Amino acid sequence: MSGCDSGSESFALMVLGDSMVPEFNEGEIIVVEPDGATRDGSFVLAFVGEEWTFRQLRREGEGWRLQPLNPAYPATPLPDLAALRGVVIQKALPGRRRASKRYV
Template sequence: MQTHDLAVPECGGAESFALMVMVMGHSMAPEFLEGEILIIEPEGLAKDGAYVLAWHNEEWTFRQLVRTKAGWVLHPLSPAFADAPLADLSAVRGVIILKALPGRRRASKFYV
């Protein structure tokens, strides 16, 4: 699941913002699907297991942040895709705190 040509809002401080997920492939299925809205906390705590928005390889990507013995990786949920190693956490630009489906309040899920 990647977002291309995404303009991240110039939010001040710790302002959260909404992002419509644009699915390209199935790298984050079944947890995250096309049409879901993600709420991103730009100043959120990027910790092991968190779902994050990152700028990696000249594009925006949405993955699970995982700490391995070798360091941090951006981990897709689908085993058909490979982990992407990170030199450090500077690529992480926000942490997903909520997902929701428009008009379906009960389908919302908090991640923090």
């Protein structure tokens, strides 16, 4: 996967692992908006340390952190928002249209 350019279209990814439970479970589909507005509390896709990560963006003093929802995983400090590649705008369970949720 490469970085997202401004003007890119939304795309879907499947959640892997348990770092974002209880809100996002493994196997759920998230829709990411590359140009989405970020704010404290947004769920985001970021490229940090040569690795893609899905976390909640949290304000921390003058900087930011990428916070997993599962307390078994550590937060990642961010000096700025340059690592962000998109904002999660929706989630869904495959094959279950009524089990979707929007985040915008």
